[in-house]
Amino acid sequence: MWSKKTQDVPAQNPVRPNPAPSASTPAVEPAKRESTPTMSSPARTFEPEISGTRGGAAALGKNVTVKGQIFAREDLTIDGEVEGTVECHEHRLTIGPNARVQAGLKAREIVIHGSIQGNVEAADKIDIKKEAKLVGDIKTSRIVIEDGAYFKGSIDISKSAVPPRPGQAATANQTANSPAAAPAPVAAAAGAQSVTK
Amino acid sequence: MFGSHKTSRSDPAHAPSPVARKSSGLDQVFSSCPPNEPQSVLDMSGASQANISFITGLGHRLSTDDVIGTMEQCFGADFLAGQQAAAAAQRFLDQTLRFHDDVFDIALVWDALQFLAPPLIDQVIGELLRVVKPGGLMLVFFNADEHASQIPVYNYRIQDQKNLMQVSRGSLQRSQFFPNRMVERLFEKAASLKFFLTRDSLREVIVRR
Numbered sequence: 001m002w003s004k005k006t007q008d009v010p011a012q013n014p015v016r017p018n019p020a021p022s023a024s025t026p027a028v029e030p031a032k033r034e035s036t037p038t039m040s041s042p043a044r045t046f047e048p049e050i051s052g053t054r055g056g057a058a059a060l061g062k063n064v065t066v067k068g069q070i071f072a073r074e075d076l077t078i079d080g081e082v083e084g085t086v087e088c089h090e091h092r093l094t095i096g097p098n099a100r101v102q103a104g105l106k107a108r109e110i111v112i113h114g115s116i117q118g119n120v121e122a123a124d125k126i127d128i129k130k131e132a133k134l135v136g137d138i139k140t141s142r143i144v145i146e147d148g149a150y151f152k153g154s155i156d157i158s159k160s161a162v163p164p165r166p167g168q169a170a171t172a173n174q175t176a177n178s179p180a181a182a183p184a185p186v187a188a189a190a191g192a193q194s195v196t197k
Numbered sequence: 198m199f200g201s202h203k204t205s206r207s208d209p210a211h212a213p214s215p216v217a218r219k220s221s222g223l224d225q226v227f228s229s230c231p232p233n234e235p236q237s238v239l240d241m242s243g244a245s246q247a248n249i250s251f252i253t254g255l256g257h258r259l260s261t262d263d264v265i266g267t268m269e270q271c272f273g274a275d276f277l278a279g280q281q282a283a284a285a286a287q288r289f290l291d292q293t294l295r296f297h298d299d300v301f302d303i304a305l306v307w308d309a310l311q312f313l314a315p316p317l318i319d320q321v322i323g324e325l326l327r328v329v330k331p332g333g334l335m336l337v338f339f340n341a342d343e344h345a346s347q348i349p350v351y352n353y354r355i356q357d358q359k360n361l362m363q364v365s366r367g368s369l370q371r372s373q374f375f376p377n378r379m380v381e382r383l384f385e386k387a388a389s390l391k392f393f394l395t396r397d398s399l400r401e402v403i404v405r406r
Contacts, residue, residue, distance in 0.1 A: 128244075143249060147364075151244035154260040157253040 062098035216363045222401035236302040247354035264309040294324040308338040314372035335404040339375045
């Protein structure tokens with residue numbers, strides 16, 4: 001089940017709406033394993049967003065525990081426990097709401113619903129959802145964080161231009177440098193007068 | 198780390214609407230930044246898109262440390278009683294301001310300090326003075342209503358250099374009223390303080406390390 005996936009799934013392959021983890025999904029290529037993963041139960045409530053992705057998406061279910069390094073050559077969803085490092089260069093990494101990750105993460109795009117302790121680096125975008133908890137440093141080009149998300153760490157916005165993926169040239173500009181979607185003011189602002197000590 | 202995080206003490210359904218206010222303190226803090234020199238900024242409100250957008254949009258590096266959130270985790274419902282437990286106070290200190298010395302040019306402390314009682318408030322201010330660079334600035338708010346014991350606590354969302362949006366996190370019992378004299382005593386090791394009189398009940402102070 002952990003065998004190396006040698007090439008991307010062809011684009012014409014049907015995209016599975018709810019990719020249940022199974023032994024026939026050779027998505028993860030751990031270079032070092034210190035424990036035997038246990039496959040998830042089929043009754044998962046979290047359905048990863050896979051629209052707009054190339055090919056298929058691999059998933060680690062909520063009852064899966066992995067210690068070590070994970071390299072993915074396709075989009076990956078983690079909803080279990082991971083300790084170590086996770087790298088999905090050129091692909092999207094989704095941390096599900098049940099996930100408990102103590103690892104450094106690198107991917108093209110990272111979407112966080114669950115808990116992470118570790119540094120996170122995305123070449124394109126990091127999307128932190130309201131239920132997410134992230135303790136660690138962020139390095140990315142763009143960041144979107146929902147109100148209610150718990151984040152403790154530093155944010156480095158790298159200005160390097162990331163070439164858009166095919167078909168994504170006109171994605172929404174929800175960048176950290178764009179005006180925030182803030183609620184409209186409901187009260188007039190008070191003026192201020194300064195007094196120097 | 199993975200424990201539950203209570204973000205508000207009031208029923209969200211009945212939470213007051215966000216309130217806009219001008220902030221001369223915020224304006225002065227960011228006006229003092231040298232042009233084209235990225236600053237290192239610490240934001241002690243909860244992480245928000247507005248603050249991230251504003252601060253990183255100016256080219257600065259941002260770190261966040263949600264002190265009120267950490268207090269909620271460490272002290273439970275009764276902040277003041279919880280702080281008197283040595284183990285809880287130490288747990289709070291272990292999770293707060295874990296940065297190297299002289300890291301930040303600007304620390305946006307907001308209103309968190311007024312919910313800390315001695316000796317914890319002195320320890321936290323000591324840590325603030327440690328992580329802020331010499332000459333660096335801290336923006337600190339205190340409620341100016343002398344008679345209130347339960348005061349609103351906010352997340353502060355930066356709209357632009359002169360305007361904030363105050364998003365309610367409920368209300369909390371503050372440790373005490375902080376007149377100017379007491380604020381000066383708290384920051385007696387700082388190089389200077391600058392007070393701003395405002396028309397609302399929030400007093401702004403810029404502390405220069």
